[in-house]
Amino acid sequence: MARDEAASPFRLDGRRALITGAGGGIGQALARTFKAAGATVIGADREESLLDNVALDRRAVFDVTDREAAAAAINRLEAAGAAPDIVVSNAGRTRAETLDAVDGAVWERELAINLTGAYNVVSPALAAMARRGGGAIVFIATVNALAHYGNPAYAAAKAGLVAYAKAIAVERGAAGVRANVICPGSVRTPAWDHRLQRAPDILDRVLPHYPLGRLVTPDEVAKAALFLASDGASGITGAVLAVDAGLTAGNLRFVNDVLGRG
Numbered sequence: 001m002a003r004d005e006a007a008s009p010f011r012l013d014g015r016r017a018l019i020t021g022a023g024g025g026i027g028q029a030l031a032r033t034f035k036a037a038g039a040t041v042i043g044a045d046r047e048e049s050l051l052d053n054v055a056l057d058r059r060a061v062f063d064v065t066d067r068e069a070a071a072a073a074i075n076r077l078e079a080a081g082a083a084p085d086i087v088v089s090n091a092g093r094t095r096a097e098t099l100d101a102v103d104g105a106v107w108e109r110e111l112a113i114n115l116t117g118a119y120n121v122v123s124p125a126l127a128a129m130a131r132r133g134g135g136a137i138v139f140i141a142t143v144n145a146l147a148h149y150g151n152p153a154y155a156a157a158k159a160g161l162v163a164y165a166k167a168i169a170v171e172r173g174a175a176g177v178r179a180n181v182i183c184p185g186s187v188r189t190p191a192w193d194h195r196l197q198r199a200p201d202i203l204d205r206v207l208p209h210y211p212l213g214r215l216v217t218p219d220e221v222a223k224a225a226l227f228l229a230s231d232g233a234s235g236i237t238g239a240v241l242a243v244d245a246g247l248t249a250g251n252l253r254f255v256n257d258v259l260g261r262g
Helices: 024-037 067-079 105-130 151-173 191-198 202-209 216-230 252-257
Strands: 016-020 040-045 059-063 086-089 135-140 177-184 240-242
Touching: 016 105, 024 040, 024 086, 024 105, 024 216, 059 067, 059 105, 059 216, 067 105, 086 105, 086 151, 086 216, 105 135, 135 151, 135 216, 151 177, 177 216, 191 202, 240 252
Parallel strands: 016 040, 016 086, 040 059, 086 135, 135 177, 177 240
Antiparallel strands: none
8 A cells, every 4th residue: 555645754744834045946946845745835035026936835025134124024924823834044145266255245245144144034933933842944055064165255154054053953952943954065056057158168177076977956955955854854953964966975086086096
């Protein structure tokens, strides 16, 4: 007999999931995946138009860097009986840069959206979850939080998410709240289009660093987030999951260039 789909630990029926940055490449995949799993999906982004092509049950329009606006959005959801049971903190952005390109303005901008912006949304949602007796938070970070691959200010901000998630896991676990982090490698989203236009051979230089020989897809990141948000991961909190086509497992180019020549 086929297993009852509703009994699957990876279903989210009856739960509300707030996804920030829902209009982006990963955000759209998150919305599709969570909706297919039965969740009521609340998509948030900084402009209404960014959500036009995303299938959502509810929209929340605010800039995560605006603490008051973010808190007001969470409060409105709670007042309407739609407080999220799950928050996927996905909003973020960066520019490719090295340490020489980082100044005070770059540093502040990167931390504002990638770390403080996540806090602005998660903090009031976390308080509501704790009052209700549980919830799940998934942060979308990056492999840059685990090792240096460039973008130092962005990396510092995303590494902060790892520490924040662990703090939530330890201090709010007794309230039934779990917090975990996904660290994607390079993800093939439309953000790559302009880079490919400038340098059509860029993937020839990027892919040899990845053991799987390809970039990660937005759907792969979304499926990992679904797992961590679901009861299938009910015993997992404070964890960091790399979804990176093997990048952080080791240095493939070193193996090929150095050991492979022996």
